[in-house]
Structure formats: structure tokens, C-alpha cells
Amino acid sequence: MIRFTAIRLIEIAATLLVMSFVIYALIGLMPGDPIDLMRQADPRMSAADVVRLKTVYGLDQPLFARYLGWVRQALSGDLGYSRLFAAPVWSVLLPRLGNSLVLMGSSFVLALGLALGLGTAAARRPNSRLDAAINLFSFAGVSMPTFWLALILILVFAAGLGWLPASGIATAGTSGLGDRLSHLVLPVATLTLASIGGYTRYVRAAMQEALAQDHVRTARAKGASETRIILHHAMRGAMIPVTTILALSFGGLVSGALVTETMFAYPGMGKLIFDAVMGNDYNLALAALLLATIATMLANLAADLAYGWLDPRVSYR
Amino acid sequence: MRGPLLLLLAIAALSFAGPPLGAALDIDLNAVDLLDRLAGPSPPHPLGTDELGRDVLVRLLAGGRVSLTIGIAAALAAAALGTLVGLVAGYLGGWTDRVLMRLTDAIIALPLLPLLIVLAALDLNKLGVPPALARSDDISLLRIVVLAVLVGWTTAARLVRGATLVTRNRDFVRAAQSLGAGVPHILLTHILPNVLAPLIVATTLNVADVILLESVLSFLGLGIQPPLASWGTMLSNAQELITSAPSLAIYPGAMIFLTVIACNLCGDALQQRFDHRAAARV
Numbered sequence: 001m002i003r004f005t006a007i008r009l010i011e012i013a014a015t016l017l018v019m020s021f022v023i024y025a026l027i028g029l030m031p032g033d034p035i036d037l038m039r040q041a042d043p044r045m046s047a048a049d050v051v052r053l054k055t056v057y058g059l060d061q062p063l064f065a066r067y068l069g070w071v072r073q074a075l076s077g078d079l080g081y082s083r084l085f086a087a088p089v090w091s092v093l094l095p096r097l098g099n100s101l102v103l104m105g106s107s108f109v110l111a112l113g114l115a116l117g118l119g120t121a122a123a124r125r126p127n128s129r130l131d132a133a134i135n136l137f138s139f140a141g142v143s144m145p146t147f148w149l150a151l152i153l154i155l156v157f158a159a160g161l162g163w164l165p166a167s168g169i170a171t172a173g174t175s176g177l178g179d180r181l182s183h184l185v186l187p188v189a190t191l192t193l194a195s196i197g198g199y200t201r202y203v204r205a206a207m208q209e210a211l212a213q214d215h216v217r218t219a220r221a222k223g224a225s226e227t228r229i230i231l232h233h234a235m236r237g238a239m240i241p242v243t244t245i246l247a248l249s250f251g252g253l254v255s256g257a258l259v260t261e262t263m264f265a266y267p268g269m270g271k272l273i274f275d276a277v278m279g280n281d282y283n284l285a286l287a288a289l290l291l292a293t294i295a296t297m298l299a300n301l302a303a304d305l306a307y308g309w310l311d312p313r314v315s316y317r
Numbered sequence: 318m319r320g321p322l323l324l325l326l327a328i329a330a331l332s333f334a335g336p337p338l339g340a341a342l343d344i345d346l347n348a349v350d351l352l353d354r355l356a357g358p359s360p361p362h363p364l365g366t367d368e369l370g371r372d373v374l375v376r377l378l379a380g381g382r383v384s385l386t387i388g389i390a391a392a393l394a395a396a397a398l399g400t401l402v403g404l405v406a407g408y409l410g411g412w413t414d415r416v417l418m419r420l421t422d423a424i425i426a427l428p429l430l431p432l433l434i435v436l437a438a439l440d441l442n443k444l445g446v447p448p449a450l451a452r453s454d455d456i457s458l459l460r461i462v463v464l465a466v467l468v469g470w471t472t473a474a475r476l477v478r479g480a481t482l483v484t485r486n487r488d489f490v491r492a493a494q495s496l497g498a499g500v501p502h503i504l505l506t507h508i509l510p511n512v513l514a515p516l517i518v519a520t521t522l523n524v525a526d527v528i529l530l531e532s533v534l535s536f537l538g539l540g541i542q543p544p545l546a547s548w549g550t551m552l553s554n555a556q557e558l559i560t561s562a563p564s565l566a567i568y569p570g571a572m573i574f575l576t577v578i579a580c581n582l583c584g585d586a587l588q589q590r591f592d593h594r595a596a597a598r599v
């Protein structure tokens with residue numbers, strides 16, 4: 001298992017190296033370049049200034065040389081300076097990452113908890129009316145465009161009823177916990193409703209299979225209570241396929257929820273990556289995209305390792 | 318099965334018949350009427366008008382045509398690419414298989430939306446696309462199809478590879494080989510039919526995903542460019558008027574929702590039907 005983990009970590013490192021170069025090259029293919037932007041902002045800049053600035057920023061060197069320079073710097077822990085926010089990349093990234101973790105984390109826990117309940121309820125009585133209702137609800141969740149759901153929630157609860165704030169992270173000038181929480185309600189509700197359908201379908205399928213196993217029938221024959229059968233005998237087996245899905249969505253915790261963040265003007269990672277990419281902020285975009293990639297790949301590794309813990313039959317070659 | 322399928326067919330029929338019908342009735346979908354902005358429903362404009370006085374109903378139907386075309390075209394292209402990759406990987410095996418499957422795994426494990434944003438924002442001139450094509454109206458359409466194919470082919474590739482691995486050593490394939498059949502012939506007539514059912518299911522579900530992707534990218538301003546209308550762009554335009562004219566946002570969103578849920582339910586129903594047959598055969 002140590003060997004397996006080590007090989008996977010090496011693979012992850014190799015993938016990251018390739019990814020970082022691809023992203024680096026792709027960002028160079030975006031419209032405009034930073035010097036052009038500066039030139040537009042300051043008409044007094046002369047052609048000599050442009051040449052001088054290109055040398056200062058190293059833009060006169062070939063792509064690969066610039067990339068190597070970036071890697072050397074990044075490996076020493078210096079991710080550079082964000083032009084868009086006029087601050088070091090780390091100090092821009094960290095608060096946004098915290099915001100995203102709060103937003104994504106709470107909706108993740110909520111959606112998972114509800115999906116476990118709904119999926120189990122549906123799996124216990126397949127083809128019942130309850131099952132059909134839960135199935136339709138799941139499909140509705142999967143098929144709902146996130147921004148439309150957000151719009152409707154804003155229309156009803158912010159614009160219509162006026163119960164909740166529609167945007168931002170806190171009311172300017174206040175610093176209460178209640179205020180922060182009230183700003184979280186609508187974005188968290190949007191994300192939860194959007195992700196619950198997919199989770200529920202996986203839980204239902206996994207639970208249905210687990211409940212059909214022989215050891216569950218044995219437990220039932222021995223007179224175990226329904227709660228004990230579900231929680232003790234079926235849940236563990238059912239969690240195996242669910243773990244993969246969870247791990248895949250865990251990576252999303254770091255890349256943020258661009259659409260929801262945009263709709264609610266919530267300063268998270270998704271919006272940050274979008275703004276950095278659109279604003280030609282190379283250093284910031286690279287760091288944020290790579291961070292999201294690392295998180296996704298580590299989450300996948302964690303899922304593979306969790307397999308072995310949940311299911312002793314799994315062997316790591 | 319019947320309900321969702323009928324809904325889907327109705328939406329498709331209206332979307333494709335709507336714009337010509339509107340043209341026949343002399344309603345131009347891009348006709349601006351600044352004196353009649355944000356009007357409520359009335360006989361000439363059954364769903365009212367938008368922020369530029371354009372007819373909402375006709376634009377809704379025209380937008381449906383764009384969204385559905387992208388969804389179907391991209392899903393079919395992704396299925397074709399995935400099938401090709403899956404057949405090659407499964408039949409040749411060895412190194413080809415390992416490299417191709419690593420690539421599929423890598424794509425599945427990436428944070429896709431942020432990367433798609435980078436790809437959607439690329440400057441086509443810097444990529445060497447001919448300027449005439451890069452500036453044409455249809456380029457935003459083509460670009461979304463390409464992006465959707467890039468992320469969508471992996472499911473089909475895995476399905477087809479799996480089926481190819483299973484069937485490759487079956488007797489009827491061996492027999493065809495010993496009779497001197499070429500590789501393309503074996504792949505197309507002996508192996509592909511065995512994977513058609515799950516492939517159809519995956520493609521149906523992919524149509525739904527592509528329509529959602531199109532709407533997200535258009536919503537972010539990276540998708541369909543004006544004057545072309547899609548459901549995503551209509552929603553994006555309506556966003557600023559959300560309090561004064563909420564219906565402008567509700568209609569296109571509802572169309573996306575209905576289309577996507579109909580596709581998903583159809584795919585699910587197909588899957589169950591195919592599963593039953595597979596179970597009956599065993």
C-alpha cells in the first residue's frame with residue numbers, strides 16, 4: 001500500500017508538471033498581453049518603454065525559458081505577484097480559499113446528509129411511490145441550471161419576501177456571525193439543491209445493491225432491526241461506490257463554484273479563477289488552477305485508499 | 318419513457334419550426350423596437366418583449382434551435398470520437414491502450430469548468446485559425462461544440478473499450494479473423510453492435526450535459542455571441558433586469574430545465590430497458 005501510494009504520488013507530480021506547462025502555454029494564448037493592457041491604460045508610454053517593460057517582465061524570452069523560470073520560483077514557494085489585485089498571489093489566494101471551503105464545505109455536508117437519507121429511503125422500497133418521487137426530485141436537481149435556480153431563489157427570498165440578502169459575504173460595516181450566516185443561506189441552498197440529486201441517485205443504486213447481499217438477508221433472518229441492518233450491515237458496502245463520487249466532488253471544494261459565486265457576488269475561488277483568467281493575471285490564474293488540480297488529484301488518491309479501508313477485499317498492486 | 322420523449326420531441330419540433338414560422342408571419346427575431354421594450358404579453362407578442370423590444374417567444378424558439386443543435390451535434394461527435402478511441406485501445410491493447418486510458422483518466426480527474434473557461438477564452442488568431450473563420454458568426458457555436466467534445470468523449474471511450482476487450486476473444490470474432498476479415502470490418506460489424514445500447518444511453522445523457530454546459534458558458538459571456546440567441550445568452554441578458562422583468566429570466570431557464578430533464582429521463586428509461594433485455598438474455 002505504501003508502494004501504491006508512492007507510485008500514485010509520483011504520477012500526480014508528473015501530471016502536475018505537464019498540466020502546469022499546458023496551462024502556462026494556454027494562458028499565453030489568451031487575447032491581449034499584460035504590456036498591451038498597460039499601454040492602453042497609459043497613452044504616454046513610448047515604444048522604448050514597451051521594450052524595457054518586456055525585458056523587466058521577461059516577456060522577450062521564449063515560452064519555455066519563461067516557464068522554467070516560473071517553475072524554479074514556484075518550487076521555492078514564491079508564486080509571484082498578482083497584477084489584478086496588486087498583492088502577492090498567496091495573500092490573494094488564501095482568504096478566497098477559506099471562503100470557498102466554508103461555502104462548498106457546508107453545502108457538501110448538507111447535500112451528502114440529505115442524499116444518504118433520501119437514497120436509503122428510496123432503496124428500501126424500490127418502485128414505490130416514494131421511490132418515484134425521490135427519483136423525480138433527483139432528476140430535477142441534476143437537470144436544473146444552477147444560475148436559474150439561484151435567480152429564482154433570489155427572486156423569491158431576497159427580492160420578493162426580503163428575508164435574506166441576495167449578494168456578498170457580509171453587510172458593510174457590520175461584523176456579526178448572524179449576518180455572515182444569513183449571507184450564506186442562499187448560496188449554500190443553491191449548491192445543495194444542485195448537487196443533492198446526483199448524490200441521491202448514487203446512494204440509492206449503491207444501497208439497493210448492498211441490501212440485496214446475502215449477509216443482509218442473514219441479518220434479517222436473525223431478526224436484526226431495520227435500523228441495525230441499514231446502518232450496520234448495508235451502509236458500509238454501500239459507501240464504497242459513494243466514496244468515489246464524494247472524492248470527485250471534493251476536488252470541487254477548492255476550484256469553487258463559479259456560477260453560484262457569480263450569482264451571489266460571493267468572493268470564492270471560482271470567481272477568482274475566472275477573473276484571473278479574464279484579466280490576464282498569469283501568476284494568479286496559474287497558481288489557482290494548479291491548486292484546484294492538486295486538490296482534485298489528491299482527493300482521487302484518498303478515494304482509492306479509502307476503498308481499501310472500507311473493503312478489505314481490495315488489494316493494492 | 319413516453320412522457321419525457323414526447324416533451325423532448327415537442328420542444329425540438331417547436332424550436333426548429335418556430336423561426337421559419339416567425340419569418341412567415343413577418344416577425345423578425347432580431348427586430349429591435351425601442352418604443353415597445355419590456356412589454357407584457359399581448360396578441361402580437363404572446364410572451365411580451367425583451368429589453369430591446371424583441372419578441373420573446375420567437376427568440377425563445379430560435380434559442381432552442383441553437384441550444385439543441387449544439388447539444389445533439391456535440392453529443393454525436395463525442396460519441397464518435399470516444400468510439401474510435403475505445404475501439405483502438407480495446408482492440409490493439411498494450412501500449413496504445415495504456416496511453417489512451419491514462420489520458421481518459423486524467424481528463425476525468427481534472428477540475429473541468431475552470432479549464433474550460435481558459436479554453437473558451439483563447440484567442441483564435443493566436444492559435445492560427447484563419448481570420449475569416451475566426452470572425453464568422455458561427456465560430457462561437459463551433460467553439461462550444463469542440464469544447465463539449467473535448468470533455469464528453471471519455472464516457473463513450475470507456476464503454477467501447479470495455480466491450481471491445483470482452484468481445485475481442487469471442488469465437489465469432491476469431492472466426493471472422495481466420496476468414497481473413499480486416500480490422501476495420503471486425504471492429505465495425507462484429508464488435509461495435511455489441512456496445513451500441515450503452516452507447517446510445519450515454520449519448521442521450523450527454524446531450525443533457527452539453528446543453529447545460531452551453532448555457533453556463535453563454536451565461537459567463539464565453540459561449541454563443543450576439544446576435545445569435547441561445548437560452549444561455551437570453552438568461553445572461555435577463556440577469557440585470559431580474560427585479561424589473563423576472564419573466565425574461567424564467568422562460569429560458571424553464572426551457573433549459575425541461576429539455577435537460579427530458580433528456581435525462583429518456584436516457585434513464587433507455588438504460589432500464591436495455592438492462593432488462595441484458596438480464597433476460599443471461
